[in-house]
Amino acid sequence: MPCLKHFFNPDFNHQNLKPTQKNDGSTDFYNMGYVQSVVIGQILAQWQEEEEEGKCANGYRHYSEKKFPKGPNTKINPDDPDQLIATRNGYVFYNEDGLIMVKELLNIRGDVGLTTGNIFFIGDLVVHDSIKSGLEVKAFNINVKGIIEQAYVKAGGFLKCDGGIKGHGQAHIEAKDSIRANFCENATIVSGKNIIIDKSCMHSKVYCEGKFAVKGRLCGGPCYSNQYIYVGEQLGGGLSTPAQLIVGYSPLVLLHIDKISEQIDKLTDLISELAGKLSNGVSTALEYREKIDKYEIKVRFLKNKKKELWNTLEQTAKLESCRIMVPGIVKAGVEISIGQAFLQVNEPLEDVYFYYENHEIKVGSPALKK
Known part of the structure; x- marks a missing residue:
C-alpha cells in the first residue's frame, strides 16, 4: 500500500496554536505559524514506498492506491506523477471532504492578537476585526474591517482599513499599491501609489508616491506627496505641531x-x-x-x-505641476514646501490652492476648477 508524504502539516489546526521556542531558549508568543503558505509549483505531497509491509513512516498517510486526494488549486506534477503541487499562491490544508487544497484568500474571523500571533501570508488577507498592538502582519492585498492599533502592517498590493488607524505614535502601515482608511491618528503610512483618508488625518507621518487626499481635517505631519495633496474641510489648526506639507519630490x-x-x-x-x-x-x-x-x-x-x-x-522633480488644494479652511501656521520653496501661512485662507511659479509658492482660488 502506498504512503503519502506531506510537505506541510496535514493535522494543522489554526485554533490550537502554541508558542514556539527561540534559539536562545526563550518563548516566542508572537510567531506561532498561524497559516501554512505555499507558492505556485511548490510540492505539497509525494508518494513513497512503505518502510515495512503495511507500515508508513511517522507523519505519512496510508492509501489503498496511488490516487491523490487532489482538491482545488492543486495538480499532479507533469514532471513527476508521484508529486502533487500547488497551482496558486495561498495556504494549504485538508478540506472537509478530505482533499488537499490551496486557498488564495485568508479570512481571520476575529482579531489579529495573541491568539493568532503575527501573520505572514503570501496571498490576500481579510481581518474581520482589529489588528492589536505589538503584532506584525504581512500579506499581499489586506482588508481590515476593524482598527489597526500600534502594529506593523505591510501589503504587497493595496491596503484598506474600514475601521481606521489609531497608532499612538507606533503604528507603521505600508503598501506597495494604494492605501485607504477611515481615519488615521499618530501613525506612519507609506504608499507606492495613492492614499485616501475618508475622515481626518491627525499627527501622522505620510509618505505618498501618488496623490494624497484627506476628505476631512489634516493636522500635523510631515506629509510628503509626489505632486498632489487634497484636504477637503480643514488644513491645520490645534495647539500642537502645525501641519507640514511637502510636495515635488519622491516621498x-x-x-x-x-x-x-x-x-x-x-x-x-x-x-x-x-x-x-x-x-x-x-x-x-x-x-x-x-x-x-x-x-x-x-x-x-x-x-x-x-x-x-x-x-x-x-x-x-516636476515642481510646476504640483498642487495642494483645500476647498475648506487653511489655518494660520501651516507650512508648505514645494521643492526648495517654502511658505508659512500667516492668516486663515479659504477655498485656495498652492502652486509653484518662478521659484516661489503662490496662492490661487478657487481650490478646484469648476
Missing part, C-alpha cells in the same frame, strides 16, 4: 534619505562615545580605534549615498 526616496540620516546619527553617537573612552586611556584603546575607523568609513559611505539620492530628487 519614497525622501523616506530612504530619512532612514540614512537616522543611521548616520546613531553611528556619530557611537563614535563620540568611543572617542570619550579613548580619551580616558582605556586598556582596549586599539580595539576602540579600529571600531571608530570602521564607523567613520560607514558614515562617509552613507553621506555619499545621501548626496546621490538628493541629486536624483533634483533631477526628477
Whole structure:
C-alpha cells in the first residue's frame, strides 16, 4: 500500500496554536505559524514506498492506491506523477471532504492578537476585526474591517482599513499599491501609489508616491506627496505641531534619505562615545580605534549615498505641476514646501490652492476648477 508524504502539516489546526521556542531558549508568543503558505509549483505531497509491509513512516498517510486526494488549486506534477503541487499562491490544508487544497484568500474571523500571533501570508488577507498592538502582519492585498492599533502592517498590493488607524505614535502601515482608511491618528503610512483618508488625518507621518487626499481635517505631519495633496474641510489648526506639507519630490526616496540620516546619527553617537573612552586611556584603546575607523568609513559611505539620492530628487522633480488644494479652511501656521520653496501661512485662507511659479509658492482660488 502506498504512503503519502506531506510537505506541510496535514493535522494543522489554526485554533490550537502554541508558542514556539527561540534559539536562545526563550518563548516566542508572537510567531506561532498561524497559516501554512505555499507558492505556485511548490510540492505539497509525494508518494513513497512503505518502510515495512503495511507500515508508513511517522507523519505519512496510508492509501489503498496511488490516487491523490487532489482538491482545488492543486495538480499532479507533469514532471513527476508521484508529486502533487500547488497551482496558486495561498495556504494549504485538508478540506472537509478530505482533499488537499490551496486557498488564495485568508479570512481571520476575529482579531489579529495573541491568539493568532503575527501573520505572514503570501496571498490576500481579510481581518474581520482589529489588528492589536505589538503584532506584525504581512500579506499581499489586506482588508481590515476593524482598527489597526500600534502594529506593523505591510501589503504587497493595496491596503484598506474600514475601521481606521489609531497608532499612538507606533503604528507603521505600508503598501506597495494604494492605501485607504477611515481615519488615521499618530501613525506612519507609506504608499507606492495613492492614499485616501475618508475622515481626518491627525499627527501622522505620510509618505505618498501618488496623490494624497484627506476628505476631512489634516493636522500635523510631515506629509510628503509626489505632486498632489487634497484636504477637503480643514488644513491645520490645534495647539500642537502645525501641519507640514511637502510636495515635488519622491516621498519614497525622501523616506530612504530619512532612514540614512537616522543611521548616520546613531553611528556619530557611537563614535563620540568611543572617542570619550579613548580619551580616558582605556586598556582596549586599539580595539576602540579600529571600531571608530570602521564607523567613520560607514558614515562617509552613507553621506555619499545621501548626496546621490538628493541629486536624483533634483533631477526628477516636476515642481510646476504640483498642487495642494483645500476647498475648506487653511489655518494660520501651516507650512508648505514645494521643492526648495517654502511658505508659512500667516492668516486663515479659504477655498485656495498652492502652486509653484518662478521659484516661489503662490496662492490661487478657487481650490478646484469648476
